[in-house]
Amino acid sequence: MDKILINVLKEVQDNDGYISEKAMKNISVKYNVPLAKLYGVATFYAMFKIEKQGEHIIEICGSPSCMLNNGQKIEDFLEKELKIEVGKTTKNKKFSLYKTSCIGCCDEAPAMLMDGKPYTNLTIEKIKKILKKY
Ligand code: FES
Structure with missing residues (x-):
């Protein structure tokens, strides 16, 4: 499941430049994964950003x-x-x-x-x- 989550988070990151709280909540509902787990995965890997990035x-x-x-x-x-x-x-x-x-x-x-x-x-x-x- 972690591999699927990583791919989903990567797709959001590639599209939006970061993973917003709203995106995190949507993924949580769609994949029935606790928000805390998603947050944990998104903050564990340096490639993921959970705040809007600078230019x-x-x-x-x-x-x-x-x-x-x-x-x-x-x-x-x-x-x-x-x-x-x-x-x-x-x-x-x-x-x-x-x-x-x-x-x-x-x-x-x-x-x-x-x-x-x-x-x-x-x-x-x-x-x-x-x-x-x-
Ligand atoms: S240690 Fe800085 S580039 Fe290798």
């Missing part, structure tokens, strides 16, 4: 190579600049900020993805330029 998704690498190469400094700067914590979306719905595991750019750490596009050798200045572009 642009920033994913900072939180794996060791990046974290040991000023990754935390980059994360702290983004949180301060966007005025949100990791896992949240800006009030204007322009950016959502997440932490991800290694994105395969360890030799150019620290790195992040912006809407799936990798940005590497990050510095505060580079981040400022990237944010301005968006």
